[in-house]
Amino acid sequence: MALIALQQIVDEIAAALTICIQVIEYIKVGALDGTFIDVRVPEHEKGRYCTRKDQVAINVLGVCNPNMQFIFILSGWEGSAADNRVLRDAIHRPNGLRLPTRNYYLCDNGYANAAGFLMPYRGVRYHLREWDLNPGGPQNIEELFNLKHSSARNVIERTFGLLKVRWGILRSQSFYPIDVQSKIIIAYCLLHNLIRNEMPEDPFEHDLLDSCEAGVEAGVDCISTIESNVVWSAWRDELALSMYNEWMSVADRGYVPMMFFF
Numbered sequence: 001m002a003l004i005a006l007q008q009i010v011d012e013i014a015a016a017l018t019i020c021i022q023v024i025e026y027i028k029v030g031a032l033d034g035t036f037i038d039v040r041v042p043e044h045e046k047g048r049y050c051t052r053k054d055q056v057a058i059n060v061l062g063v064c065n066p067n068m069q070f071i072f073i074l075s076g077w078e079g080s081a082a083d084n085r086v087l088r089d090a091i092h093r094p095n096g097l098r099l100p101t102r103n104y105y106l107c108d109n110g111y112a113n114a115a116g117f118l119m120p121y122r123g124v125r126y127h128l129r130e131w132d133l134n135p136g137g138p139q140n141i142e143e144l145f146n147l148k149h150s151s152a153r154n155v156i157e158r159t160f161g162l163l164k165v166r167w168g169i170l171r172s173q174s175f176y177p178i179d180v181q182s183k184i185i186i187a188y189c190l191l192h193n194l195i196r197n198e199m200p201e202d203p204f205e206h207d208l209l210d211s212c213e214a215g216v217e218a219g220v221d222c223i224s225t226i227e228s229n230v231v232w233s234a235w236r237d238e239l240a241l242s243m244y245n246e247w248m249s250v251a252d253r254g255y256v257p258m259m260f261f262f
Helices: 010-016 018-024 043-049 083-092 128-133 141-166 178-198 203-211 230-252
Strands: 002-005 027-038 057-064 070-078 103-106
Touching (some): 027 070, 027 083, 027 141, 057 083, 057 141, 070 083, 070 178, 103 141, 128 141, 141 178, 141 203
Parallel strands (some): 027 103
Antiparallel strands (some): 027 057
């Protein structure tokens, strides 16, 4: 198991998102998701590392900011582990994922709609490819929310995609032991961040398009559980309604934007 936390101090994020705080009272810190990295394990351990699609892999949890830089990585969980279980482990580790209250990450339906982790509405079209296959604007509040959510959360999928495009070892089974492989993944994530900082034009990012902070200040209350709750779901409904009302007011003026961001 390998872990690295590179979260920015939340006060810095808050300063850059003052307008968002005034409108929705919460701050989006980034987006999170899990990805599978193929590995080789002894025959008697394959069951633990086998995913639902019979892929022998480890489950890597990643969190990134809007600039496609990793701010947290947890690598080493078996491929059979549920995303929510991996996230719980990340939160409860001594140097794990930290999220002060009244902040949130965007995540998909593999996680719980719990305080600090905002997921889309279930049973409503969500992924951008679904909108491409079924053109037409959102038909209701939930569809609009999901489209905006998907557009913003897509940054973590593109970040993982860029990581794998750049380093081929992450696209095929490695002969290294699991603990070594996990450290290799962490190292590549650090190199990825360095490249994002130092290289304004990244040719691998164009290839990707063609083919498809440290700690939190002491004394800050952090989220320590990820249980679904009525209050958080109600806040999501309020946020979705305010987005829809704003969207409709723009539509009434004769212009309907089709790209949305949180």
